[in-house]
Amino acid sequence: MTDSIKMRFLFLSLFFCLLTSVVMAQNGLKIVDKSVSFGMRTVPSRKIDVIIVHSVFNALGGDKYDINLVIKQFSHYGVSSHYIIGRDGTIYKLVKENNISFQAGRSSLPDGRTGVNSCSIGIELITTNDSIDAPTEKQIQSLTTLVKDIKSRYNIKYVLRHSDIAPDRKTDPWNMNWTDFLKRIGD
Numbered sequence: 001m002t003d004s005i006k007m008r009f010l011f012l013s014l015f016f017c018l019l020t021s022v023v024m025a026q027n028g029l030k031i032v033d034k035s036v037s038f039g040m041r042t043v044p045s046r047k048i049d050v051i052i053v054h055s056v057f058n059a060l061g062g063d064k065y066d067i068n069l070v071i072k073q074f075s076h077y078g079v080s081s082h083y084i085i086g087r088d089g090t091i092y093k094l095v096k097e098n099n100i101s102f103q104a105g106r107s108s109l110p111d112g113r114t115g116v117n118s119c120s121i122g123i124e125l126i127t128t129n130d131s132i133d134a135p136t137e138k139q140i141q142s143l144t145t146l147v148k149d150i151k152s153r154y155n156i157k158y159v160l161r162h163s164d165i166a167p168d169r170k171t172d173p174w175n176m177n178w179t180d181f182l183k184r185i186g187d
Contacts, residue, residue, distance in 0.1 A: 029145055031083075031091045034071060039080030039102045040095045048097065049157040050120035051147055052104055052165060053181075054081060055135075055172035057128045065126050067092055079103060081122035083146060089138030091146055097121055107165035109158060116165055121150055125173055134175035144184040151185070159187055 058069035060076065065087050071094070074080050081103040084092045095101040103122030108114045123143060125135045135143075147159060161178060162170040 029091060029142075029149060031093050034067070034084075034092045034094055035096075036071065036074070036080050036094045038075050039078050041100045041102075043098070043100055046098065046100065047119055048121055048154045050109065050116065051150055051156055051159045052116065052120050052122045052162055053143065053160070053173050053176075054103060054122060054124045054162045055127050055129070055174045055176075056081075056084070056124045057126060064128055067126070070124075070126060081124045083122070084124040084126060085139045085142050085146070086126055087136050087139065089136070089142040091142050097150075104162070105166060105169065107162075107169075109160075109165060111157075121154075123147070125176070127174055127176075129171070129174040131175065135173065140176075140181060140184070144181065147185050159185060 056070055056073075057064040058066055058073055060069065060073050062069050067084060067086055067090075070084065074094075080094050080101045082093065082095045082097055082101050084094060086092065100117050101122050102117055103124075104116035104120060107116045109116060113119070123146065125139050125143065127133055127135050127139070150156065151159075159182070161176075162172045
């Protein structure tokens, strides 16, 4: 490769990085890639019209808010989500949106559909079910921005809690002011 070609390649690489940063800054999203190969299925295409909000914490020992331990726990149980939002508001992407993450379990939508994983994007908030613990304001801000971004790209019919689709099994997201959140996203 000649020096001229190397310089062009370097310039284009830097330009792409800057362009990507500008796009991410425009929607206010900072997303850290932590892609997983478990608890998900790659599919050629799917219709996404649901967002499911969950809560999770590390229950296997160690720091309950540690993202890497939460991912290890997901691996242990063979589940995942598309995104996890840390206590500081950092958004971690585990599964590409066009793929199915195993996050909804046995559940059904208000319109009667089952197989919720196939049509939804799952977002986890790292928080515990302890009554004094709740999602942080930074988490809610990141969740709001992420949900608005997803809604701008898909025809979203429902933004639901895990407890809305599996009320006999699930109680999350825990200690979250759902009414305030829905106002923030314009629902």
